[in-house]
Amino acid sequence: MDTDKRKTRRTAANNDKTRAPDTPRSVDALRELAVRIGRDEAGLSLGGKAHTVLGRLLERPEEVAFRTITDLATALDVNASTLTRLSTKLGYAGFADFQSVFRDSLAQRHRHFHTHQAERLVAGKKARAQTPVDGATSPEVHVVAQLARESISNVETFLARLSAADLRDAAALLADAPRVRVHGLRQFSALASFLCYGLGMIRTDVALLDVQGLGVAEGLAQLQPGDVVVVSSVAPYTRSVAEAAVAAAAAGMIVIAITDTLASPLVPPARHAFLIPHESSFFTTSMGAYLIFCEGLLNLVATHLGKRSLQALSRRERLITALGIETD
Incomplete structure (x- = not known):
């Protein structure tokens, strides 16, 4: 365990040395940067597609923190190399360095249960899609029930990030x-x-x-x-x-x-x-x-x-x- 901790600290220190001085160190700072990029105030141009990908990543911080680059790329319908290029363009050493920002930010907010919350978010989406709703005894009712579940999921998502x-x-x-x-x-x-x-x-x-x-x-x-x-x-x-x-x-x-x-x-x-x-x-x-x-x-x-x-x-x-x- 002590060896793992020392290795993690060394990796974090190496990432800090590799990052540009103004590279965001938190998810909130990344959100601010995304807004400034959209306003052409950041001195950094990502291109429309990359900016959209960044926006979608910032919508799902728990998933970014704990899913693999392959899983995230599949969910976003992009190549894994797109996420790597985005990370380096933003000043990070690579995707793992970029991902660590999400992990660190979540750890600050959810000191003891952030892993559980992230796993439930990923697994819960599949469960909601597969679990029948009471009364969904016909294809017609199932269609309405599925839309209701999806709306509930959308509401839960925006509630989680409301300021x-x-x-x-x-x-x-x-x-x-x-x-x-x-x-x-x-x-x-x-x-x-x-x-x-x-x-x-x-x-x-x-x-x-x-x-x-x-x-x-x-x-x-x-x-x-x-x-x-x-x-x-x-x-x-x-x-x-x-x-x-x-x-x-x-x-x-x-x-x-x-x-x-x-x-x-x-x-x-x-x-x-x-x-x-x-x-x-x-x-x-x-x-x-x-x-x-x-x-x-x-x-x-x-x-x-x-x-x-x-x-x-x-x-x-x-x-x-x-x-x-x-x-x-």
Whole structure:
């Protein structure tokens, strides 16, 4: 055991000597570097494919820490040599050196049970896919049950990496900004409408960015620095949504992104980016985890607003009653 410890210490020392001085020593530092690379602020260019691979690795730190390079390459549908080149490009001695950063970071957070958690993550994914759900007695029910399991897995994944500080700040911004605009197209137009409707129930001056179909430029022109623009898109990303996020940030608006990975083009211009996975057997992007995240974010905004949200809801109910909109 003592020999193994000495060997590990020697390997770590050798890696430290081989690494460039500014090579990230933690997963958090790697995440920051990925964002800076996306913003062209790092003095390092990975190329689109390598940047995407890095983003996907940072989504699954437990797997990177404990799976072999071959297993990871298979899971990401790339060659093992791609992971080795990425590691050296980032300044590490090789993939093992790169992997040690994930192991060290996890050890700091999960001193006694990180190995168990990582093994359960890898094994649990297969178990969820193979274990029938109660009531799944027909092929039709099985299809729905499988989608439900996959959505639950996506929710568990985004919950594991949520930042309390980011949530608090984003909720405060959405509550207190003079104006809020929400932008999403194609499938994510539905999510944008849902978020816009929920915010509009508890505060004023909330709208879709292009609510009248006059164009994004017209919508942004109505805003001022300090206003908030929420954007949402996932791979394959809608180019115009990414461009709107960049333009909004350049004009001084605060951008909040709801997207999928650190490689998303919505991340660089965003003050806060919330990464929600959508792995699913659904024939298009699975929206379940996104809706749950937005419901949680709306509740946080309502809590931050306090009495102001109650007053807004009460006023809304009075108008609904006066106009006879609802029926028993």
